[in-house]
Amino acid sequence: MLSGTxxxxxxxxxxxxxxxxxxxxxVNKRVNPxxxxxxxxxxWFSFSFGPDWNPLYHLGTLTFFFxxxxxxxxxxxxxxxxxxxxxxxxxxxxxxxxxxxAGGIMRSLHRYASDAxxxxxxxxxxxxxALDRYRGFRWWSWFTGVPTLWFVITLGITGYxxxxxxxxxxxxxxxxxxxxxxxxxxGSMARDFLAGRLTDRLFTLMGFLHLLxxxxxxxxALWIHVKxxxxxxxSAPRGLAVGSFLALLTTSLLAPATSHGPADLxxxxxxxxxxxxxxxxxxxxxxxxxxxxxxxxxxxTLLLMLMPWLPPKKTGSAAEVHLDQCNGCGQCAEDxxxxxxxxxxxxxxxxxxxxxxxxxxxCAACGICVGSCHSSNPFRHARKTLETGIDMPDFPIDxxxxxxxxxxxxxxxxTRIILFGCDNAVDIKEFQSxxxxxxxxxxxxxxxxxxxxxxxxxxADGVFIxxxxxxxxxxxxxxxxxxxxxxGGRKPVLRQRAKRDRITVYRAAETDTAxxxxxxxxFQHDIATLKQEEPVSND
Amino acid sequence: xIKILRxxxxxxxxxxxxLLIWYFSTAPPYRQLQPxxxxxxxxxxxxxxxxxxxxxxxxxxxxRLPPNxxxxxxxxxxxxxxxxxxxxxxxxxxxxxxxxxxxxxxxGVDIYRSAKVSAGKHTLAVQMNDNVRVKGPTYTxxxxxxxxxxxxxxxxxxxxxGKFIIK
Numbered sequence: 001m002l003s004g005t006x007x008x009x010x011x012x013x014x015x016x017x018x019x020x021x022x023x024x025x026x027v028n029k030r031v032n033p034x035x036x037x038x039x040x041x042x043x044w045f046s047f048s049f050g051p052d053w054n055p056l057y058h059l060g061t062l063t064f065f066f067x068x069x070x071x072x073x074x075x076x077x078x079x080x081x082x083x084x085x086x087x088x089x090x091x092x093x094x095x096x097x098x099x100x101x102a103g104g105i106m107r108s109l110h111r112y113a114s115d116a117x118x119x120x121x122x123x124x125x126x127x128x129x130a131l132d133r134y135r136g137f138r139w140w141s142w143f144t145g146v147p148t149l150w151f152v153i154t155l156g157i158t159g160y161x162x163x164x165x166x167x168x169x170x171x172x173x174x175x176x177x178x179x180x181x182x183x184x185x186x187g188s189m190a191r192d193f194l195a196g197r198l199t200d201r202l203f204t205l206m207g208f209l210h211l212l213x214x215x216x217x218x219x220x221a222l223w224i225h226v227k228x229x230x231x232x233x234x235s236a237p238r239g240l241a242v243g244s245f246l247a248l249l250t251t252s253l254l255a256p257a258t259s260h261g262p263a264d265l266x267x268x269x270x271x272x273x274x275x276x277x278x279x280x281x282x283x284x285x286x287x288x289x290x291x292x293x294x295x296x297x298x299x300x301t302l303l304l305m306l307m308p309w310l311p312p313k314k315t316g317s318a319a320e321v322h323l324d325q326c327n328g329c330g331q332c333a334e335d336x337x338x339x340x341x342x343x344x345x346x347x348x349x350x351x352x353x354x355x356x357x358x359x360x361x362x363c364a365a366c367g368i369c370v371g372s373c374h375s376s377n378p379f380r381h382a383r384k385t386l387e388t389g390i391d392m393p394d395f396p397i398d399x400x401x402x403x404x405x406x407x408x409x410x411x412x413x414x415t416r417i418i419l420f421g422c423d424n425a426v427d428i429k430e431f432q433s434x435x436x437x438x439x440x441x442x443x444x445x446x447x448x449x450x451x452x453x454x455x456x457x458x459x460a461d462g463v464f465i466x467x468x469x470x471x472x473x474x475x476x477x478x479x480x481x482x483x484x485x486x487x488g489g490r491k492p493v494l495r496q497r498a499k500r501d502r503i504t505v506y507r508a509a510e511t512d513t514a515x516x517x518x519x520x521x522x523f524q525h526d527i528a529t530l531k532q533e534e535p536v537s538n539d
Numbered sequence: 540x541i542k543i544l545r546x547x548x549x550x551x552x553x554x555x556x557x558l559l560i561w562y563f564s565t566a567p568p569y570r571q572l573q574p575x576x577x578x579x580x581x582x583x584x585x586x587x588x589x590x591x592x593x594x595x596x597x598x599x600x601x602x603r604l605p606p607n608x609x610x611x612x613x614x615x616x617x618x619x620x621x622x623x624x625x626x627x628x629x630x631x632x633x634x635x636x637x638x639x640x641x642x643x644x645x646x647g648v649d650i651y652r653s654a655k656v657s658a659g660k661h662t663l664a665v666q667m668n669d670n671v672r673v674k675g676p677t678y679t680x681x682x683x684x685x686x687x688x689x690x691x692x693x694x695x696x697x698x699x700x701g702k703f704i705i706k
Contacts, residue, residue: 048548055552115560170571177651183640188649191582194693247553255561268691270572273565283569 031510038130039511042472051470053240059124061236065244066120069113073106074211081162083207084200088164089262096258108252111275114156116248118277121149133474135313137338137364140228146304148221155218156278158210164203167272169193169263172206174285181290194265228362230339231477316442317393318360319367323347325375326389328354331491332369335445337476338362341369341390356390366475367392367446370400371482374492376448378404395442404451407437408459415528418460419520420447422467424474426508426516436520443467444505445478449485449494456499462527465505466516472509479507502527577658577686579625579632581665583696586647587619587639588670588677616645619671623650625694626664632656658688665694665703680705 031039045054055062080103082091095103125145128134134142160171176189192198226232236244260269274282284293319332319341333341333356340362343354358369370376375388378401386398408418413435421428421440428438437460441447444467452463465482473479484490486503494500504523508516572578593614601609618639625632637648663684666676678696680703686692695704 045552048545048552050542050545053549111564112557112560115564116556119556119560180649180651188582188584188651190651191584191649194580194582194691194695243549243553247557251557251561257564266691267689268572268578270570270574270576270689272569272571274569275565276563277560283571286571 034130035132036511038127039509042469042509043512046469046471049240051472053237053243054471055120055240055244056123056127057471058236058240059120059127061233062240062244063117063120063124064234065236065241066113066117069109069245069248070117071215073110073113076106077103077110078211081207083162083204085164085198085203088162088168088203089259092163092165092259096256100256104256105249105252108255108257109248110159111257112248112251114159115275115277116244117152118149118156121152125149129307131474132313135308136315137362139308141225142308143305144221144225144227146301148218148225150301151214151218151221153278155210155214156275158206158214160275160278161206162203162210163259164263166260166263166267166269167274168260169265170269170272171279171282174282177285178290178293181294198265228338229476230337316365316395318363318365319358319369319390320393321356321358321390322387323350323355323389325387326352326355326373327375328352328356329374330354330356331374332356332372332390335368335372335477335481335490337366337368337478338364340364358390364475365392365394365442366478367395367442368475368478368481370397371446371448371478371485372492373448377450377492378448378454379450392442392446397448400439400441400446400451401454403439404455405458407439408455411435411437411459415461415524415531416459417462417464417520417524417527418455420444420463420465422446422474422478424510425468426466426510426513428466428516430513431517431520435524443473443475443478445473445475445481447482449492449498452486452503453495453498456502461531462502462504462523464520464523465503467505467507469509469512470507501530572655572689575658575688576655577688577690577692578653578655579627579663579686579692579694580651580653581623581625581633581635581694582651583694583698584647584649585621585667585669585696585698587621588672589615590617590619590671591615592672616643618645618647619669621648621650622668623652624666624676625654626666627656627661629662629664656686658686658690660685663692663694663705665705667696667703678703 042054042056045056049055051057077095080091080095080099082088092107095107097104128138128142157171157175161168161175173190173193176193179185180188180190192202235241260272274280281293281297284296288296328343328346330343333343340359341356342359343356346352346355348355369390370388370392373389376386376391376397378386378397380386386396386401388397391397404418408416411434413433415435417436419428419431419436419438421438422444423440423442428440432438444465447465452465455463467479467482468474470479481490483505485492486494486505488494494503504519506516506519506523508519593612596604596611596613601611620636620638622634622636624634633652633654635650635652637650638644639648640646661684662681664681665679667678668676670677678701682705684692684705693704693706695706696702697704
């Protein structure tokens with residue numbers, strides 16, 4: 001412990017041990033091959049689209065966008081669709097052939113957007129897995145997301161059924177066999193698809209399911225899926241949306257969706273052009289009895305759903321509110337990416353109207369709320385422990401200030417830089433040198449702008465902030481909030497007295513160490529030039 | 540990177556993405572039957588005979604029962620499993636043993652099984668046993684059938700007439 005550093009009196013010995021253990025965890029982190037490969041792929045897309053339009057950062061909103069296309073095209077198709085055994089196929093054929101310029105294109109958009117949605121959902125799942133964003137506080141989104149995929153798949157299955165071509169009959173018969181094998185089902189639905197037994201009633205039911213029942217269930221499932229998130233984006237960036245739509249439209253014009261021959265109950269088609277995105281389970285029914293297919297699919301689904309606990313992820317302690325330092329402004333509640341903080345009426349009799357409350361079950365321990373709090377100003381309580389309105393018990397703002405101070409005090413070089421990083425991006429320990437001090441935080445969103453100014457006042461010639469790649473914050477919103485605070489668009493803002501030309505933000509993933517090193521060297525050079533240009537002061 | 544140079548790269552990415560979507564939306568084709576094959580499906584509902592016959596209660600037994608439960612016959616609810624065998628040209632094609640569902644195994648069974656066979660002329664024999672108290676088939680049928688490629692031949696059973704319907 002450095003004597004004379006602010007806050008040193010308030011630091012207990014057991015706290016010191018705890019922080020040291022956290023440091024070791026971040027030093028030893030390695031990037032596994034799956035994550036490394038995925039980050040390379042993301043870099044390719046950022047190179048091609050720019051970070052703002054990188055489709056891998058917008059897989060959720062892209063899926064929503066594809067659903068919109070499916071909805072609008074589906075409504076159009078419904079106008080001309082005949083929900084009867086004898087009318088379904090001919091009405092679809094009419095739209096495909098005679099009305100190819102409208103109904104045909106709508107049908108193709110309907111199919112290709114549905115397929116694209118499955119791809120983006122699968123990529124979304126893979127991304128969360130590869131980047132380890134499915135465990136710990138994220139368990140809810142993963143757990144509810146897996147069955148949501150099945151809602152989408154079954155919606156597609158009933159869609160193929162409605163076309164009532166050979167593929168529709170195949171899908172209907174095998175779906176019925178799957179349903180018949182469930183012990184809760186009485187009677188045989190599969191026998192209805194044998195000659196002479198089918199009526200329009202079942203067809204009307206399927207139409208209702210596909211057009212209304214299943215979409216409502218899907219919307220409900222999606223609402224549940226994002227229930228624990230705040231500031232949920234459901235609109236894809238305009239450029240990405242336009243590009244995706246043009247791609248779908250071009251494909252629809254070049255390779256329009258078509259039907260098989262009409263359903264013939266007395267024949268079994270030898271060859272089927274399956275949509276493998278939706279119907280990949282069905283060929284299994286040729287090899288296995290339906291109950292085994294159920295066991296396989298249910299087993300895989302349950303295994304996926306339980307993955308957040310295989311093994312569980314350790315997360316830090318939840319944020320704590322210190323009411324004596326909180327005026328109930330609610331900025332932390334506004335900034336919390338996981339809706340873990342709420343505002344309620346004051347309970348301690350102080351003059352403020354409100355106070356904030358943390359729900360520890362929802363808290364991700366990201367520290368973004370600490371950066372949001374006006375009381376996290378390190379210039380406060382200069383001679384005693386810095387206390388703030390909301391703090392991280394495992395890494396309080398006082399410890400952040402102490403470490404910043406100590407790190408700067410240890411610098412010997414002519415151009416002194418402090419490098420703030422986050423635990424989920426490049427490991428910044430290796431950048432420590434005689435003129436670069438490093439401090440890794442839970443998230444760069446944890447940085448109150450006054451800390452930047454504080455570092456400048458206490459010897460930093462330049463402040464370099466790095467963290468997760470732009471558009472890909474591990475805690476969703478830390479990057480965005482920090483940018484807005486530094487630019488003055490979000491409270492607490494960076495004050496005018498801070499030297500803005502000596503602050504830079506460059507974001508880099510765990511695999512971007514070399515790029516970060518180059519950027520840091522450039523920044524050091526720029527700061528050295530600025531120092532040479534500035535007038536000599538006697539201070 | 541100059542922004543305008545991104546557009547060709549984006550076009551390339553969109554093309555690759557849509558190629559993936561387009562291909563797997565209809566391909567590779569799935570062959571469920573060889574060109575010279577047909578399918579025989581046996582599908583019907585039928586309730587097996589009771590495992591034990593109904594027994595007429597004696598006057599003494601009836602007198603021991605409460606007045607509202609004095610049914611003259613005691614009929615155990617459990618029904619026999621239904622066994623169906625298909626023989627094509629004298630060789631076993633498929634066999635299904637369907638146990639009666641229900642808490643007391645007292646409901647009718649639904650049978651749905653299919654088999655792929657080569658098209659052409661065949662002799663199709665069907666044997667069914669629905670009574671555990673009888674050894675061997677309780678219903679049989681045999682027909683000469685001519686199957687066209689990809690034809691679906693359905694073997695049904697009418698419980699009221701006790702006859703198989705093959706068409």
